[in-house]
Amino acid sequence: MKGIISTSIAILTGLIVLMGYFFQIPILADLRSLILDWAVTLAAIMVFIGVLNLLSVNNSRINKKDKGSVYSLVLIISLLVTLVLGLFLKPGHPVMNFIFYSIQLPVEKSLMALLAVTLLVASINLLRRQPNLFSVIFLGTTFLILLGTVPLPFGEFPFVGDVLRPFIAQVLAASGARGILIGVALATLTTGLRVLFGADRPYGGK
Amino acid sequence: MNWSVMIAFVLVAGSAGLLLGFAILKRKSSPAFREIPAFTRLRKAIGRAVEDGSRLHVSLGRGNLTSPQGAAGLAGLSALRSLADLTSTSDRTPIATSGEPSLTVLSQDVMQASFQEATGGGHFDASGARLTGLTPFSYVSGALPILRDEHISANILLGSFGVEAGLLADAADRQNSFLLAASDNLPAQAVLYASAQEPLIGEELYAVSEYINHSPMHAASLSVQDILRWVLIISMLLGALLKLVGLL
Numbered sequence: 001m002k003g004i005i006s007t008s009i010a011i012l013t014g015l016i017v018l019m020g021y022f023f024q025i026p027i028l029a030d031l032r033s034l035i036l037d038w039a040v041t042l043a044a045i046m047v048f049i050g051v052l053n054l055l056s057v058n059n060s061r062i063n064k065k066d067k068g069s070v071y072s073l074v075l076i077i078s079l080l081v082t083l084v085l086g087l088f089l090k091p092g093h094p095v096m097n098f099i100f101y102s103i104q105l106p107v108e109k110s111l112m113a114l115l116a117v118t119l120l121v122a123s124i125n126l127l128r129r130q131p132n133l134f135s136v137i138f139l140g141t142t143f144l145i146l147l148g149t150v151p152l153p154f155g156e157f158p159f160v161g162d163v164l165r166p167f168i169a170q171v172l173a174a175s176g177a178r179g180i181l182i183g184v185a186l187a188t189l190t191t192g193l194r195v196l197f198g199a200d201r202p203y204g205g206k
Numbered sequence: 207m208n209w210s211v212m213i214a215f216v217l218v219a220g221s222a223g224l225l226l227g228f229a230i231l232k233r234k235s236s237p238a239f240r241e242i243p244a245f246t247r248l249r250k251a252i253g254r255a256v257e258d259g260s261r262l263h264v265s266l267g268r269g270n271l272t273s274p275q276g277a278a279g280l281a282g283l284s285a286l287r288s289l290a291d292l293t294s295t296s297d298r299t300p301i302a303t304s305g306e307p308s309l310t311v312l313s314q315d316v317m318q319a320s321f322q323e324a325t326g327g328g329h330f331d332a333s334g335a336r337l338t339g340l341t342p343f344s345y346v347s348g349a350l351p352i353l354r355d356e357h358i359s360a361n362i363l364l365g366s367f368g369v370e371a372g373l374l375a376d377a378a379d380r381q382n383s384f385l386l387a388a389s390d391n392l393p394a395q396a397v398l399y400a401s402a403q404e405p406l407i408g409e410e411l412y413a414v415s416e417y418i419n420h421s422p423m424h425a426a427s428l429s430v431q432d433i434l435r436w437v438l439i440i441s442m443l444l445g446a447l448l449k450l451v452g453l454l
Contacts, residue, residue: 018218021211022207022211022215023207036272042308043270043271043272043307043308046307046308046311048307049310049311050306050307050310050311050337050340051307053310053314053335053337054336054337054348056333057333057336066355067355108343108344111347111373112343114373115369115372118372118373118376119372119397119400121376122372122375122376122400122401126400129403138399138400177392179408180407180409181392182438183408183409183435184390184408184409184411184412186431186434187277187281187408187409187412187427187431188274188277188278188390189217189218189434190221190225190427190428190430191277191284191412193218193221193222193225193427194225194284194423194424194427195280196222197222197225197226197423199229199424200280200423201287202284202312202315202316203312203316
């Protein structure tokens, strides 16, 4: 019974929002706008619930003395300190800016740098993992793009920098990317319709 | 209603009609889609996980449901349901991680529904669905210890990821665990192609549910995508031809 009610509500709200987009009927437009406002409010509440989930999972790791529980303790302390400071000082305060620009940002940037090294190693291992023509094309293209992009002591690499790289990036890669994006868009449409018909229920039930 | 909205309406209504029609037609017949080796290996990895009592890790990405990336999250949730059903006989439930709170709540709901259906209303451990971080790299750094410490034998990355997914792929490689990865994001697809054991490209992300747990509606949605793809190809060729002869 619970499943039928939740599915009916989901289908009805989905239909109202979709029809409100296609037909400019005042009552439909108002309902659509109201439902979207509710969705945004619920999404904000979800952030709060998500943070509680983060706290609960890490608290349970500390209680069970799991491997690496000291990191969970650091996470909880950092979260609570940032939360309290944010509530009292408000975002935009120099202390909050310091936390963001001197701790959060450098840590994320260092992970980005780590990713560059990881990708280099992964590319070297690609031919071992997938020894096929596509891997050769992938690596060859990467090499040509890098060769046409990197600053060299004698200036631009002739032909590669001014002809080959733009041709690969703006013709071959762009057309391939558009093809993939069209495929993703069509799949997005049918996924949305499946949810609208209640065939996929990302809210429990079957 | 202007032209673009009218075309969109015809596309959506036509797709909806085709989807329902195909779903009814495909109830009795078993459709034949092209073989994707990654899904064959995924089924084997699920079987191994159930047999040796290890866990699946399903990562749902950071696709906000109120944004266009939400569809990738919904596809991930649909696959999570199928995976949770397939591993319901295992001692350990899968772990679902996400970087978007709404996906965490929904993944918890989906896993709970699957678990209670399999056990007849048993107690569900809600810690199986986790929010590991709210920014791309904090999400990945929160998920990395799970790959190492939670007895994971197979990782399935399905959703909206950025290039940070490369770190998860590297961690899975180091743990010698199976990794199937798909994202709706183009740079992430390139990164995963280079680093993941079983990368999926483009719309293959949205076909996971059909390949691991067949249902008429999922099969119908793949057929509708094929038809729409042909309609687009013909329209593009026709448009180019009309442009060439100066009629457009």
